[in-house]
Amino acid sequence: MEPGTLLYDTATDQVGEYRDQSGPYTMLRPVGGGREWQAHPSTLRPATDRERLSAGVRAANDRTWAVPPDPEDLSRPPWPVPGCAECTHLDGRRETARAAHDRSAATDANALLRRHRRAEHP
Template sequence: MEPGTLLYDTATEQVGEYRDRSGPYAMLRPVGGGREWQAHPSTLRPATDRERLSAGVRAANDRTWAVPPAPEDLGRPPRPVPGCGECAYLDGLRETARAAYDHSATTDANVLLRQHQRAEHS
């Protein structure tokens, strides 16, 4: 196994990133970082695409919630930063959703725009 390979541990029902061997055990780390654990090689298998995606989303959510938005930021929709292509794209998605009266998609676009702004424009 190559370091960095994503494996599913059937004993713990978790996806982990293979790090190295420790005696007869494989050392795995949660996707996105965290405390490593030992797994017996017989309980490991390659993670499916769905399991990889789920683990990646979980890690992204953990990072997002590590710094909650300020309450005053949630009172009104975020404004796109002038000259930023990603902001313009997400604002376009939001406007398309508003025009279609799709309130769920409008909220999703607002969330994505806030996450982008925290990551790129803070």
């Protein structure tokens, strides 16, 4: 069997990538990486298309949520701090600009909200 072949372990209800043999056991690891486990060959079967797809989506989701978003990421709009009047005001300016399709004013409101957050909500 080739390393990387996807197998379904009926004992653990998991899809794993075949790694190698270890004595009488087969070594598998989760799709996308992780801690390997031993499986008895009698509990293994080839993974179905649905199981392979599900395992791939799970691995992609795990990669997405592994690192929290950077609050200084300029590709994302800043969030107002709940209960802060100035944050609420700047968020309202941004929403008004978006509703008017005024991207320049929306960008200005984002910049002001970021500046306010850095100064008042470290």
